[in-house]
Amino acid sequence: MTKTIDRPKITKMSDLALIAGVSKSTVSRALAGNELVNKETRDRIAALAREHNYRINTKARNFRTKQSLTIGLMVPSSQSKWQINDPFFLELLGSIAIALNERGHELLLSSAKLSAEHGIDELVSQSHCDGLIFIGQADIHQQLNDLASFNHAMVVWGGKLDDQKYVTVGGDNFKGGYEATKHLLSLGRQRVALLGDNTTVEGSMRFAGYRLALEEAGIAFDELLCIRPEAVKNGGMKAVQKCYDSGIRFDALFAFSDILAMAVIRALTPRGVSIPDDVAVVGYDDIALAGYYLPPITSIRQDRELGGQLLVEKLLALLDGEQVASSLLETTLVVRQSSVK
Amino acid sequence: MTKTIDRPKITKMSDLALIAGVSKSTVSRALAGNELVNKETRDRIAALAREHNYRINTKARNFRTKQSLTIGLMVPSSQSKWQINDPFFLELLGSIAIALNERGHELLLSSAKLSAEHGIDELVSQSHCDGLIFIGQADIHQQLNDLASFNHAMVVWGGKLDDQKYVTVGGDNFKGGYEATKHLLSLGRQRVALLGDNTTVEGSMRFAGYRLALEEAGIAFDELLCIRPEAVKNGGMKAVQKCYDSGIRFDALFAFSDILAMAVIRALTPRGVSIPDDVAVVGYDDIALAGYYLPPITSIRQDRELGGQLLVEKLLALLDGEQVASSLLETTLVVRQSSVK
DNA sequence: TTGAAAGCGCTAACAA
DNA sequence: TTGTTAGCGCTTTCAA
Numbered sequence: 001m002t003k004t005i006d007r008p009k010i011t012k013m014s015d016l017a018l019i020a021g022v023s024k025s026t027v028s029r030a031l032a033g034n035e036l037v038n039k040e041t042r043d044r045i046a047a048l049a050r051e052h053n054y055r056i057n058t059k060a061r062n063f064r065t066k067q068s069l070t071i072g073l074m075v076p077s078s079q080s081k082w083q084i085n086d087p088f089f090l091e092l093l094g095s096i097a098i099a100l101n102e103r104g105h106e107l108l109l110s111s112a113k114l115s116a117e118h119g120i121d122e123l124v125s126q127s128h129c130d131g132l133i134f135i136g137q138a139d140i141h142q143q144l145n146d147l148a149s150f151n152h153a154m155v156v157w158g159g160k161l162d163d164q165k166y167v168t169v170g171g172d173n174f175k176g177g178y179e180a181t182k183h184l185l186s187l188g189r190q191r192v193a194l195l196g197d198n199t200t201v202e203g204s205m206r207f208a209g210y211r212l213a214l215e216e217a218g219i220a221f222d223e224l225l226c227i228r229p230e231a232v233k234n235g236g237m238k239a240v241q242k243c244y245d246s247g248i249r250f251d252a253l254f255a256f257s258d259i260l261a262m263a264v265i266r267a268l269t270p271r272g273v274s275i276p277d278d279v280a281v282v283g284y285d286d287i288a289l290a291g292y293y294l295p296p297i298t299s300i301r302q303d304r305e306l307g308g309q310l311l312v313e314k315l316l317a318l319l320d321g322e323q324v325a326s327s328l329l330e331t332t333l334v335v336r337q338s339s340v341k
Numbered sequence: 342m343t344k345t346i347d348r349p350k351i352t353k354m355s356d357l358a359l360i361a362g363v364s365k366s367t368v369s370r371a372l373a374g375n376e377l378v379n380k381e382t383r384d385r386i387a388a389l390a391r392e393h394n395y396r397i398n399t400k401a402r403n404f405r406t407k408q409s410l411t412i413g414l415m416v417p418s419s420q421s422k423w424q425i426n427d428p429f430f431l432e433l434l435g436s437i438a439i440a441l442n443e444r445g446h447e448l449l450l451s452s453a454k455l456s457a458e459h460g461i462d463e464l465v466s467q468s469h470c471d472g473l474i475f476i477g478q479a480d481i482h483q484q485l486n487d488l489a490s491f492n493h494a495m496v497v498w499g500g501k502l503d504d505q506k507y508v509t510v511g512g513d514n515f516k517g518g519y520e521a522t523k524h525l526l527s528l529g530r531q532r533v534a535l536l537g538d539n540t541t542v543e544g545s546m547r548f549a550g551y552r553l554a555l556e557e558a559g560i561a562f563d564e565l566l567c568i569r570p571e572a573v574k575n576g577g578m579k580a581v582q583k584c585y586d587s588g589i590r591f592d593a594l595f596a597f598s599d600i601l602a603m604a605v606i607r608a609l610t611p612r613g614v615s616i617p618d619d620v621a622v623v624g625y626d627d628i629a630l631a632g633y634y635l636p637p638i639t640s641i642r643q644d645r646e647l648g649g650q651l652l653v654e655k656l657l658a659l660l661d662g663e664q665v666a667s668s669l670l671e672t673t674l675v676v677r678q679s680s681v682k
Numbered sequence: 683t684t685g686a687a688a689g690c691g692c693t694a695a696c697a698a
Numbered sequence: 699t700t701g702t703t704a705g706c707g708c709t710t711t712c713a714a
Contacts, residue, residue: 012707023685028709036683058469060707063404064690070449070469087630090431097450106469108411109438109448262633269635289428292603294610294635353691364701369693377699401691405706 095308177209196256436649518550537597577604
């Protein structure tokens with residue numbers, strides 16, 4: 001009786017070692033590119049591995065080396081669901097994924113909501129990743145600080161705060177707010193309204209920029225022109241409608257996001273207000289669709305490619321035990337037809 | 342000399358076992374909620390774990406159990422970069438993340454491009470996940486089939502094909518195309534143009550629906566009215582402009598995505614064409630921004646919440662060794678002002 | 683330059 | 699109901 005000898009399936013290092021006629025350790029070293037192993041032997045083992053379709057077991061490897069080459073991404077949200085309704089975040093996400101991948105890491109998406117019982121630290125220790133990227137500080141600055149002091153490798157997309165213990169990468173919100181407003185004023189507009197939440201970290205800085213620009217132009221700040229989006233669906237549009245219908249008039253508006261800028265346009269157009277003739281509008285973030293709108297939206301651009309790259313670089317540096325500083329990214333004004341015909 | 346006895350840091354199960362006065366195995370069972378262990382003991386150990394801030398080592402656990410509770414998500418792209426420029430995919434991504442999380446799984450984002458040297462199977466074996474979700478079949482149907490026959494747990498968002506060996510969840514593209522066209526015809530429009538790539542799996546089915554609707558209305562198909570977006574930035578807009586400027590006229594247009602519908606509107610509006618008076622436009626996907634556009638865009642809605650949920654359920658069932666069938670999701674027409682005043 | 687051996691922290695078969 | 703024991707597949711000292 002002849003046994004059918006089909007090539008045995010190579011699933012572990014020891015199998016490959018057997019075939020190669022060397023020890024497990026040598027295979028391990030060879031596959032890791034360790035120079036201790038003869039270049040010749042190394043190549044031979046690599047070839048053998050390829051030939052037998054052997055792939056190192058990452059789970060065993062990660063377990064043994066106590067690292068995963070995986071980075072977790074969290075989008076803090078006080079809401080119950082994973083709410084990346086902000087296209088900007090999504091675009092940033094893409095650039096982070098690319099940057100990580102180029103460096104041989106994987107990206108783990110955490111849809112986890114933060115709550116009292118399930119704090120961040122629980123998430124962190126549960127998640128199978130070496131480091132963390134947070135997109136947005138929202139209202140969890142304190143929690144982030146706590147986490148950072150626990151010595152977790154983490155970076156945050158957002159603004160820099162005085163007492164902050166974590167590393168951030170973020171656009172210059174102050175400058176962005178300043179430039180948006182200045183642009184509107186330079187068009188000769190006198191009554192520049194504001195639409196956005198100025199209680200968040202980012203919002204308050206944009207607000208400060210807005211105020212400075214007004215001040216420099218010698219225009220008094222008018223609380224009535226500060227519109228807060230309501231916390232409901234189409235909240236931005238409703239707030240603007242309410243404001244306008246109450247008789248308040250303005251000839252320009254700076255919105256804290258492109259989505260809000262679109263809301264303004266949708267609110268005012270049906271009321272016979274022409275954009276930009278009657279009201280010039282500037283948004284923020286310059287999301288892809290900003291240029292697709294009608295009229296195309298003037299916006300403050302934040303470089304998400306660079307942002308994602310920096311977040312990743314800093315985090316990996318942190319993991320290597322290096323000292324890392326926060327970065328403030330340049331913003332640029334992209335002029336389109338929502339402000340200038 | 343007195344030794345300072347600070348509470349030892351509990352990092353492994355055996356430590357906790359020592360404290361609890363039981364064996365490692367019992368702790369393991371207790372923490373896993375195994376009913377074999379006395380409810381009393383179980384609770385005691387759980388309390389102890391919490392008290393000592395012990396968290397099970399997931400890497401060791403995953404290694405041992407040969408599973409990771411992690412699902413990989415891939416967006417096939419022939420491009421060199423991770424191109425989720427399609428907002429619909431991003432919204433689907435969100436619902437997948439939520440569905441996975443509710444079931445205790447994590448989501449690994451693969452930004453990997455597919456190429457000749459680095460095929461899918463390599464990606465799969467490299468990645469640390471139990472199963473895979475593909476968003477879109479694009480042009481890799483054959484590769485997906487190969488992969489599926491290799492017995493990989495995988496589900497695909499997309500259309501169902503005859504020779505397909507993998508499980509899909511997707512909208513009814515045929516019906517979607519049919520309804521979009523029928524809607525336009527029901528408005529009394531006679532010359533319904535089409536904007537989209539009808540060579541993809543999804544596109545060809547929408548195209549078939551379009552043709553059927555025309556046929557039923559007794560309107561001859563006109564090749565000239567089929568506009569293909571160019572493979573460049575703003576390709577949709579350019580293609581429509583070129584078509585229009587060459588003198589071709591139509592009174593309605595069905596676009597294969599909302600983004601394309603926006604492109605149509607941007608292309609025609611400056612030429613004095615009124616939407617929807619002169620040309621009624623229908624898009625596809627009903628992305629969040631479709632309702633935000635000016636005019637708001639009539640669109641074929643695909644239920645992404647349900648889609649994400651089904652993808653996840655099917656994949657987990659597959660992992661449990663169950664037999665799973667593909668799903669065709671209902672589409673609904675959402676009428677807005679781009680087609681009806 | 684290579685091999686032998688120990689062990690990462692956990693689970694699960696088997697025994698008690 | 700609990701404990702004992704034997705690994706999972708890999709990396710890494712240490713010794714040769």
